[in-house]
Amino acid sequence: MNSIVISGIITAAVASGAVLVLAALGELLAERSGVQNLGLEGVMAMGAVTALLTERLFPDPYAGLLAAIAVGLTLGIVFATATVVIRANQVLCGLGLAFLGTGLSARLGISVSGWPAPATFPTFRIPFLADLPLVGQAIFNQSILVYLAYFILPPVVTFVLYSTRHGMQVRAVGENPGAADVCGISVSGFRFAYTCLGAVFAAVAGAYITLAYTPSWIEGITGGRGWIAIALVIFGAWRPLPVVLGALLFGAVTSVGFVAQVQNWGIPSSFLSMLPYLGTIALMAVPVLTRSKSSRRIGTGPAALGTPYYREGD
Amino acid sequence: MTAANLTAPAQRWHLRRRSDVPGWLSALVRLAAVLLAIVLVGVVLALGGLDPLALGAKALRQTLGTAYGLEQAALLATPLIMTGLAVAVGMKMRLWNIGVEGQLYFGALAATAVALNVKGPAPVMLAVVFLAGAAGGMLWMLVPALMRAYWSVNEIITTLLLNFVAVLLVGYFVIGPWRDRAAAILSASPRLPYLIPVIGQTYMNYGVLVPIAAAIVLALAIQNTRWGYEVRIIGGNRRVAEFAGIPVLRRILAVMLLSGALAGMAGMLQVTGSAQRLSGTISNGYGFMGIIVAALANASPLAVVPVGFLLAVLLNAGIVLQTQGLSVNAMLAINGVILIFAAIGEVAAGYRLVRGDPEAAVGPAEQPLRSERDDGTVGSDGLGVNRTS
Numbered sequence: 001m002n003s004i005v006i007s008g009i010i011t012a013a014v015a016s017g018a019v020l021v022l023a024a025l026g027e028l029l030a031e032r033s034g035v036q037n038l039g040l041e042g043v044m045a046m047g048a049v050t051a052l053l054t055e056r057l058f059p060d061p062y063a064g065l066l067a068a069i070a071v072g073l074t075l076g077i078v079f080a081t082a083t084v085v086i087r088a089n090q091v092l093c094g095l096g097l098a099f100l101g102t103g104l105s106a107r108l109g110i111s112v113s114g115w116p117a118p119a120t121f122p123t124f125r126i127p128f129l130a131d132l133p134l135v136g137q138a139i140f141n142q143s144i145l146v147y148l149a150y151f152i153l154p155p156v157v158t159f160v161l162y163s164t165r166h167g168m169q170v171r172a173v174g175e176n177p178g179a180a181d182v183c184g185i186s187v188s189g190f191r192f193a194y195t196c197l198g199a200v201f202a203a204v205a206g207a208y209i210t211l212a213y214t215p216s217w218i219e220g221i222t223g224g225r226g227w228i229a230i231a232l233v234i235f236g237a238w239r240p241l242p243v244v245l246g247a248l249l250f251g252a253v254t255s256v257g258f259v260a261q262v263q264n265w266g267i268p269s270s271f272l273s274m275l276p277y278l279g280t281i282a283l284m285a286v287p288v289l290t291r292s293k294s295s296r297r298i299g300t301g302p303a304a305l306g307t308p309y310y311r312e313g314d
Numbered sequence: 315m316t317a318a319n320l321t322a323p324a325q326r327w328h329l330r331r332r333s334d335v336p337g338w339l340s341a342l343v344r345l346a347a348v349l350l351a352i353v354l355v356g357v358v359l360a361l362g363g364l365d366p367l368a369l370g371a372k373a374l375r376q377t378l379g380t381a382y383g384l385e386q387a388a389l390l391a392t393p394l395i396m397t398g399l400a401v402a403v404g405m406k407m408r409l410w411n412i413g414v415e416g417q418l419y420f421g422a423l424a425a426t427a428v429a430l431n432v433k434g435p436a437p438v439m440l441a442v443v444f445l446a447g448a449a450g451g452m453l454w455m456l457v458p459a460l461m462r463a464y465w466s467v468n469e470i471i472t473t474l475l476l477n478f479v480a481v482l483l484v485g486y487f488v489i490g491p492w493r494d495r496a497a498a499i500l501s502a503s504p505r506l507p508y509l510i511p512v513i514g515q516t517y518m519n520y521g522v523l524v525p526i527a528a529a530i531v532l533a534l535a536i537q538n539t540r541w542g543y544e545v546r547i548i549g550g551n552r553r554v555a556e557f558a559g560i561p562v563l564r565r566i567l568a569v570m571l572l573s574g575a576l577a578g579m580a581g582m583l584q585v586t587g588s589a590q591r592l593s594g595t596i597s598n599g600y601g602f603m604g605i606i607v608a609a610l611a612n613a614s615p616l617a618v619v620p621v622g623f624l625l626a627v628l629l630n631a632g633i634v635l636q637t638q639g640l641s642v643n644a645m646l647a648i649n650g651v652i653l654i655f656a657a658i659g660e661v662a663a664g665y666r667l668v669r670g671d672p673e674a675a676v677g678p679a680e681q682p683l684r685s686e687r688d689d690g691t692v693g694s695d696g697l698g699v700n701r702t703s
Binding site for chain 1: 410412457458461465466467468470471472474475476478479482483485486489490602605609641643644645646647648649650651652653654656657658660661662
């Protein structure tokens with residue numbers, strides 16, 4: 001393999017990993033507050049199609065992004081109302097949201113199916129760093145959303161979660177909502193807000209797909225990335241930096257498939273397309289294998305994840 | 315707070331949690347969820363300038379109004395009941411098999427492989443192909459089941475991701491090695507040499523009886539055997555089951571593999587039944603609709619049968635109305651809405667609207683229902699799926 005191929009793999013890994021970083025960090029925040037949103041795939045698809053539909057009227061990537069954020073927020077409010085306010089079963093509501101978003105986006109996207117996005121996020125070249133060998137072009141000549149995904153969000157999320165009082169409150173709500181409630185923290189408020197924020201992140205990830213990564217829409221363009229993002233949160237053991245690394249690793253697996261296809265290694269494309277899904281399943285075993293034998297059977301994650309919170313007599 | 319309020323206890327309407335949700339209410343709430351979703355679709359259609367009532371009447375006439383429509387619904391109900399059972403058996407133990415679609419496809423692939431390559435008398439071969447389908451579904455579930463049982467790896471994600479792999483695998487075979495070169499059908503295998511016989515002068519085949527038999531066997535196994543009792547105990551409280559000496563891990567494995575086998579049978583029934591050949595379209599999202607069937611049936615195997623038929627009628631109505639802009643994707647979206655409504659309805663059924671003093675002491679009978687999360691799994695509370703129904 002020559003350096004052009006390697007550089008190409010890294011570029012593709014960074015670009016496809018960014019989708020996952022955005023969605024997974026949002027899911028991480030929601031899950032840290034105790035709410036698992038299995039509807040990520042649907043929200044992402046809705047964000048993706050909304051961004052492109054908006055661009056038909058306003059050919060400006062920021063208009064598309066804003067519209068996607070609005071749709072993500074709306075779906076987040078619907079999901080949070082069902083699961084946090086009404087306290088309905090999170091698995092069923094999440095699956096419902098996934099079906100709703102996937103089906104609705106495919107229906108709405110018929111009119112723009114196959115069209116190239118009229119305006120995309122431009123790449124923003126960072127001087128000097130972009131001239132580095134191998135990684136320069138891959139990391140420092142990308143769109144602004146990629147920088148957001150790798151350089152802004154992970155440190156911000158890490159800092160907020162671990163170094164601020166607010167972040168401790170978020171984690172308290174996810175670990176022991178009863179104790180958080182005693183301390184005067186609004187369990188429902190935190191969960192509602194972070195569930196909505198997670199949905200917004202997923203919609204932004206969707207907008208990144210249609211406005212920068214592969215600037216067009218076809219049915220099923222999200223290709224299970226919403227589910228993979230949820231898997232990455234588990235892989236990263238609900239910590240931001242391992243989640244980012246997992247996304248990059250995943251991106252590398254995906255782009256090896258691309259390269260194999262382009263270089264014609266003789267593997268049928270169906271099998272190459274399976275790589276991301278099989279790779280993700282393999283990734284999910286990693287945190288288990290790194291634990292001691294005795295603790296392998298015990299799941300990790302926020303203790304109150306997926307459990308609605310009731311005060312006594314509520 | 316005024317003095318008047320203090321002297322007379324407030325007599326106003328408020329919500330109080332029920333200690334137990336009666337079965338009829340639970341069923342009513344689920345029916346309401348479906349109806350509400352249909353009304354919502356009607357509103358959307360009306361906003362789009364269509365006449366929802368006329369469309370609904372047309373759909374009803376063409377599904378329930380004719381023998382042909384009813385037979386089509388029965389054919390559609392076959393995979394829906396099987397996938398519904400596959401999800402329901404997992405829900406008994408708070409396990410979510412979201413990979414029914416993939417197991418269905420891989421079961422169909424295994425069944426097709428045997429049917430195309432092994433020769434023998436038709437009745438024997440049908441039985442062999444049936445077993446191959448079940449084995450295929452089980453095999454597709456094996457890795458998620460082992461990972462769930464021994465490593466507590468979230469089965470929702472692993473089973474779901476394998477859906478994509480199964481669809482790609484089937485796509486590879488029907489476009490590549492198994493492609494039917496005789497018929498003018500693109501991307502499908504040749505017609506299978508062994509098909510389930512058709513019932514008399516109808517469009518139905520005897521495969522429609524399999525889901526009913528499966529539901530009865532499953533209900534008996536869960537209700538009347540030691541194994542079923544242990545499964546219900548584990549679903550109720552895993553820690554209690556462990557203290558009682560029930561082999562929890564083996565039961566998890568068995569239930570998940572059984573779930574995969576049921577899904578694989580659904581795939582076999584498709585390729586040897588109404589589809590007659592393997593293709594990428596043998597399932598219109600039946601695996602995903604199975605989740606809705608199981609949720610609406612409250613994970614009760616016997617209830618899965620009527621619910622599966624109800625959703626088949628709905629799906630058939632959607633197919634009838636396809637020319638009016640209802641697509642497979644619109645049906646998927648509607649299914650999502652039904653699922654969310656059903657989950658909300660389940661909570662609503664847990665409350666009573668009572669008139670009286672909201673501050674009055676809550677008696678022991680009114681203690682809130684609580685879902686204990688005892689095994690470190692992602693919570694799957696509510697829905698009463700753990701009740702011994």
